[in-house]
Amino acid sequence: MTNVRVKICGLRTVEDVAAVAAAGAAYAGFNFFAKSPRYVTAEEARALALTAPEGLCKVALVVDAEDALLDAITAAVPLDMLQLHGHETPARVAEVKARYGLPVMKVIGVAGEADLASLTEYSLVSDQILIDAKPPKDAVLPGGNGLTFDWRLLVGRKWLRPWMLAGGLTAGNVAEAIRLTGARQVDVASGVESAPGVKDAARIAEFVRAAG
Numbered sequence: 001m002t003n004v005r006v007k008i009c010g011l012r013t014v015e016d017v018a019a020v021a022a023a024g025a026a027y028a029g030f031n032f033f034a035k036s037p038r039y040v041t042a043e044e045a046r047a048l049a050l051t052a053p054e055g056l057c058k059v060a061l062v063v064d065a066e067d068a069l070l071d072a073i074t075a076a077v078p079l080d081m082l083q084l085h086g087h088e089t090p091a092r093v094a095e096v097k098a099r100y101g102l103p104v105m106k107v108i109g110v111a112g113e114a115d116l117a118s119l120t121e122y123s124l125v126s127d128q129i130l131i132d133a134k135p136p137k138d139a140v141l142p143g144g145n146g147l148t149f150d151w152r153l154l155v156g157r158k159w160l161r162p163w164m165l166a167g168g169l170t171a172g173n174v175a176e177a178i179r180l181t182g183a184r185q186v187d188v189a190s191g192v193e194s195a196p197g198v199k200d201a202a203r204i205a206e207f208v209r210a211a212g
């Protein structure tokens, strides 16, 4: 385990989970957004989650999910956290947290200073905050696009909750992102893949090393 806690998101195979655990990442993310190349069904995620070693935090990524989907996911998959990656309001975040009894990480998409304004309000109802690049208006995916944002926006900031940095991180830029922002946790999806949705064990190991 490195000092900086790493989340590898969008795992689809047993080998992915093993690679994430072997590399020393702290979080393993399963993606339940159907349009994503990283999508897994609740049954697939259950099979993967059952192979995760104790201590690896298993996170379900959902986008504006209704209760029916969350009910199905939480019933099937042994989870440690929910990642809300859509337009969930603070009230919806609070509702999800209360209904499922799991820690909730709300995602804030950032393109400029103004996007940080909602962070305090979301911090009051979330256990963690994930700060990601805001997707382009015409993007199919609300995340996982391999896009960075201006990390200087985060310099010197303090928030009420633990937070994670995401958006276009790779083994080549993660150390600089951490140095600039002071992030103690980072998240990556596309930056450790050989093709969309295909994780690469060597890139995962390299990313975790570079973040450490």
Ligand SMILES: O=C(O)c1ccccc1N[C@@H]1O[C@H](COP(=O)(O)O)[C@@H](O)[C@H]1O
Pocket (backbone or CB within 6 Å): 009, 010, 029, 031, 033, 036, 037, 038, 061, 063, 085, 130, 132, 141, 142, 143, 144, 145, 146, 147, 166, 167, 168, 169, 187, 188, 189, 190, 191
């Ligand atoms: O990865 C996806 O396909 C995805 C789909 C829908 C919402 C979020 C998604 N991924 C999350 O996006 C960020 C950054 O991804 P990347 O490293 O820039 O590819 C990360 O938090 C993923 O969890």
